[in-house]
Amino acid sequence: MVGPGLSRGQGSGVRVVPPYSVTCVRRLLCAGCVALLLLGVAVRAAAETVVESEIQNQLIGVWDGSDLGLGGVAVGRIEFRSAPAPMVQARLVLNTTAAQLQSNGDTISTAFVDVPRASLRFRFPLTEDYTMRVAAGRDRLAWGIGSLFNAGDLIYGADGSGAADFTALDDLRDETSWLYSAYLPIGERAYLEPVFLPPLPELVLGDELAATGTAVVPGGADESRLGLRLHAVMGGLSLEPAYLYDGNEDMHHAAFSVQGNLWADLYAAARLSLDDRIPSQFGSVLEERSSASLGAFRTFRVGHDRNLTARMESLIRPGAAWSDQDSQDAEYAVLLHPELVFSPGRTLNIIGRAVVSPLDSSALVIAGFSWNIFTGFYAESFAAAQLGDNTAVFGWDRPGSLSMSSGFRYRF
Amino acid sequence: MKKLSFLAGTFALLWIGAAPVFALSADEIIERMERNQTHPTSIIEGELVVSDRFGDRRSTFISHTEGASRFLVEFTSRDERGQKILRHDGSLYLYYPDARETIRLQGAALRDSLLGSDISYEDMTGGRGLADDYRFTLLGEERVEGRQAYKVELEARSTNVPYAKQILWVDAERFVMLRGEQFARNGRKLKVTEVLETTETDGYIFPSHLRVTDQTRRSSGTEMKITSSQIDVELPRGIFSLEELTW
DSSP, X not given: OOOTTOEEXXXXXEEOOOTTOHHHHHHHHHXXXXXXXXXXXXXXXXXXXXXXXXXXXXXXXXXXXXXXXXXXXXXXXXXXXXXXXXXXXXXXXXXXEEEEEEETTEEEEEEEEEEEEEEEEEEEESSSSOEEEEEEEEEOOOOSSOSSBOTTOTTXXXXXXTTOOTTOSSOSOOOOEEEEEEEEEETTTEEEEEEEEOOOOEEXXXXXXXXXXXXXXXXXXXXXEEEEEEEEEETXXXXXXXXXXXXXXXXXXXXXXXXXXXXXXXXXXXXXXXXXXXOSOHHHHXXXXXXXXXXXXXXXXXXXXXXXXXXXXXXXXXXXXXXXXXXXXXXXXXXXXXXXXXESSSSXXXXXXEEEETTTTEEEEEEEEEXXXXXXXXXXXXXXXEESOTTSSSOTTSTTSEXXXXXEEEEO | OHHHHHHHHHHHHHHHHHHHHHHOOHHHHHHHHHHHHOOSEEEEEEEEEEEETTEEEEEXXXXXXXXXXXXXXXXXXXXXXXXXXXXXTTEEEEEETTTTEEEEEOGGGGGSBSTTSSOBHHHHXXXXXXXXXXXEEEEEEEEETTEEEEEEEEEESSSSSSOSEEEEEXXXXXXXXXXXXXXXXXXXXXXXXXXXXXXXXXXXXXXXXXXXXXXTSTTOEEEXXXXXXXXXXXXXXXXXXXXXXXX
């Protein structure tokens, strides 16, 4: 495109056009109008996107067995959500953790970036009267029922203690996956939800990278996971049967979850995993490949506006060890998760949580508080301690057995 | 004679016309008040302000209701954006968009505080009449904020309610609550509810700005304001479904 004052004419020469010809001005005005129109649309679109940010600054202390180590870390989170709309939603979350390290007297600034959520959801009318919903991208699907232990969670696993955030006020587990799912309503209080989870690509390093020349290798299609759950409410009970095939393990997983209320909120789930081998003894398969979780939850009013929330969950794995194995890596048949949250006022929560391994008499205990001082602003402090001997799953004697974190969080 | 008959007839007519006002029982007064607050359908936008000595926390919401048993409220303020509460017949569901998690509340959990306010989930979403939890006694009439009001005492039927006793002042003409006081079992006054403004929409009169003051803590209370209301409107299809809750 040539600018004003210059244009290509016929032949090999260049014809000079007066810079302010009528045609030129008209074109400029048109272009200007279009630009303004586009700018207006862009500004309006940007104004409708919801952007939320959160910064968390923490001072972290870790006992390494002989000394107390201290460090500071800042975690930033930016979330973009599409404007409320009836047919399409999008969400993008960026987490960054910033820290400074020292190495041989030099200070090194590091930042770790994570994208825990990048998803789209849309509704699609299949008929005049029936609309389904599709979700795609990195997101969370909360199957089953349970805060830390959830045998009905076929996607992320029954035991959430490895990935849990024990300083979170509400959701201990927040695992996400790249997935494609559909939501098929059945009436107003039931639905069917199929899901497809593609395999994760493999990161190739070292000699294999040199050999192949490709750093990222897609996973095989046969390593995908495919599943389905039905959720319904009947007679005061929430019921949820679910199934998932894991191509990576060549394993079929089935689970059933139920939730109801009898003085307390009660929930339970059972899970069975089978491969293609025909079992010689079903009883042994049941013992080795099954797990169950149980939970109870209730809020007690203390005085007229103080609350005490109590929760107890257990994870039962019949095929695991039922007696003390004297091993830090042992997998035990029973794990417990008790939790108490005391709210003496509207904005303060005092939290006590634990993961208890009763069979080797060890536990991880977490205690702390979260205080919502001003709108969006929190002061938080937590301490964690492992209690147990040197052969237990949780032990006092090992590095990191005692830790604490204190800081502030602001959402703006 | 004619004049006497005329006067007698007029007096009888006035007396008969006035009789229902004087003859109203406490149950009828509360029932008429609750009828005012129960709409065939409605879309209401409002805000909740929770105050303490550190300042105010403001939450905004939009709610859709159908009768007394169906209710969907979505919070639109920054801290709670996307959180929803669905009341579907006897069950209450909470949805947390961050965790994509739906929690079903039953029993005593319905009386938990909403966002740390003086209003419970049950207060917010209705679905349970006062007659289920309280016995009513008409204590008489008083003037409140320049309006004649019935004074009704509510006595708890069981210990499963947050207040052992309440006293409500109900506008004698419009049957809308003007003031309420909530008491503990030992008689200590716990909360005072003041209706600062009422609104009339499509013949329904209901509080549009109320303040609940905690009598046990200074500078502590909750205000709820309705910023817009539409009554008896057509609601989107499927609004009270789990699908809509989790959208």
